[in-house]
Amino acid sequence: MEIKDKNGLTEKEFLEQYRPGDYERPSVAADMVIFTARDCQEDNYRKLPEKKLQVLLIRRGGHPYINTWALPGGFVEPDETTEQAAKRELLEETGVENIYLEQLYTFSEPKRDPRMRVMSCSYMALVDSEKISVSAGDDARSAEWFNVSLKKENTDVQSDQSGFVSVTDYALELEKDGEVLTAKICLTKTRTNSGLDSKYEITESHGLAFDHAKIIAFAVLRLRGKVTYTDIALNLLPEYFTLTELQQIYEIILDKELIKAPFRRKYGILAQKTDAYSKDAGHRPSQLFRKKWLAE
Amino acid sequence: MEIKDKNGLTEKEFLEQYRPGDYERPSVAADMVIFTARDCQEDNYRKLPEKKLQVLLIRRGGHPYINTWALPGGFVEPDETTEQAAKRELLEETGVENIYLEQLYTFSEPKRDPRMRVMSCSYMALVDSEKISVSAGDDARSAEWFNVSLKKENTDVQSDQSGFVSVTDYALELEKDGEVLTAKICLTKTRTNSGLDSKYEITESHGLAFDHAKIIAFAVLRLRGKVTYTDIALNLLPEYFTLTELQQIYEIILDKELIKAPFRRKYGILAQKTDAYSKDAGHRPSQLFRKKWLAE
């Protein structure tokens, strides 16, 4: 009981005679925003090291955007999914496998790459600093970790009867050993009666290739949005950690200080007590915990 | 002060001589899950009409998947973004413009289309039923609204020291005038110590083309996830509505009953009182409200 189409072909026959048309197709790349959280040096032996949120960038050796910094990524091969491409790139770039990976957004502005049309299916990866340090330097390319800061600069809301337009400017700053890359991203939300337009625009970008400032800002905002209602933050911690470290992770992602007691009440459920303690801290030792992922 | 690359070319010279390689590229389509919420008939003159969440599907007239139902969508043209393609298709399919549109996910399994490689950049659109009824039938193609139901069937969690595997089965049911399309989607989350894999698989699909059951399930879950902390639900309502209608929208999205008083406390802020009232209701009339979008 094969169904035939208007040309009298079965599905099998149709597929055998099918030839793809010769129209223009885009290239598709998988680009990654790889985050980690790392301790900075602390001069005072009593003080805990401060943590910084970092992102991995690669120095471009050729045109376009020569000598600027870009997100790791590469083209999706014919026989792999975008996710497989991202995992492959991640392994090549950092030597790590089996880490948290989440698709972010597909950027498709026709002119985002001056060479030709390249869509970017972007991913966010989270990796703990211990894994990274093991495999650092596997690749000869100059990949470097930059401290990330994304701050809301000002918001302008104009509303009337049928909706509103809100314009928010974000300042992105990436820093490594004194080298600072900056960009400004403007998020415009236009809301009419039944209808919303959300548009990210790069208004300034220094030292970053393509539209990667936008992708990084998007990733930071996604991470910020998810951290309070998921267990995503655990992915930035090594196997054993203290509750203060867990809190530090939240603080660098949300870019604000949190109060200890309620933090532990809320997020303590993400940690499983062990009977080990931190040592040589210059103050009272802290109990070590392991990850306790939320079920769901 | 033009920077030259290793071949001594400036960026401008490089771009002028650049020729894209002749490797295989995927086609990219924009597919849409268009939701609306519509009243069903009610026999009892006293009772309020029940609302149903509906999705727009198009009957396929040719191979592959002939005579099954598919999401509206089409290929992305060389000079447009995926979002512009989605908006164009939306206008062609439903005659409506200027509605809520949100990118969902890019599906890229190499064999998801048996003809050739087609990536699907999927979008979710929300439209109020009044807009739709005006423009219904613009297109000669058989596009129809199906009632949607997505239910979690059972979850199996196996956890050990280093993580867990959770397997959840969802049953998707789409119904129109007695015609029922069904599918089962299995969501497997594999969590190892630092590492998460989320995989959607279609284990059964009757009457739906391609991997569209997966895309629809993804959209319903996204809508469910966002409805409690955004004002997204307002997009499914016409200009004037009652608070009970607002509550009905939440109930059909979340697929559970809500209690009136706390619902109004929480979501009443999304509505602006007018001095009009509903009429001919067979019971006490209700005050009409307009949308009051959240600032942010």
Place this chain on the structure above:
DNA sequence: CTAATAGTGTCTTTAAGACATTATGAA
């Protein structure tokens, strides 16, 4: 009057925010 929804009051339970107190170990 009746059936059904509209609209609001309030009690209980739970969570969040803010701050204070005590404990502990290395130099």
Place this chain on the structure above:
DNA sequence: TTCATAATGTCTTAAAGACACTATTAG
């Protein structure tokens, strides 16, 4: 002993859940 962090107690405030009560209309 001192400093800085660890760990926990508790008071206040705000939100969520549950349910009850009164109001109002068409038929």
